[in-house]
Amino acid sequence: MAQNYNFPTALRGDTFNRIEFTVADADDNPIDLTGVNIYMFLKLKVSQGVKEAQFTVGNGFTIIDAPNGRFDFDEKIIKENASEYKYDIQFFFPDGSTKTYLEGSWKIAQDVTD
Numbered sequence: 001m002a003q004n005y006n007f008p009t010a011l012r013g014d015t016f017n018r019i020e021f022t023v024a025d026a027d028d029n030p031i032d033l034t035g036v037n038i039y040m041f042l043k044l045k046v047s048q049g050v051k052e053a054q055f056t057v058g059n060g061f062t063i064i065d066a067p068n069g070r071f072d073f074d075e076k077i078i079k080e081n082a083s084e085y086k087y088d089i090q091f092f093f094p095d096g097s098t099k100t101y102l103e104g105s106w107k108i109a110q111d112v113t114d
Contacts, residue, residue: 040087041087
């Protein structure tokens with residue numbers, strides 16, 4: 001079961017600060033992220049096929065300590081449209097397995113000067 005995490009509300013056009021995550025198993029042991037690809041998709045509805053945004057390692061994520069399961073959602077300028085999005089973060093392991101460890105929502109508010 002994926003852990004629920006709701007991103008802090010972001011203002012469109014502003015810089016969103018990085019967030020560090022650690023993924024662990026049910027016994028709280030870190031998941032080794034060596035060779036893992038990470039994907040996050042933003043959607044307006046979970047059942048909707050349209051991806052509003054996509055983030056991957058090198059384009060939104062950085063693995064900062066693979067053996068200890070630590071990775072960052074990188075600092076970025078928020079360019080996505082104002083809305084409340086649903087997301088999940090999937091991990092694609094070298095052995096071919098896929099796991100979803102995080103899911104939740106992310107509200108992006110409209111700025112006045114845009």
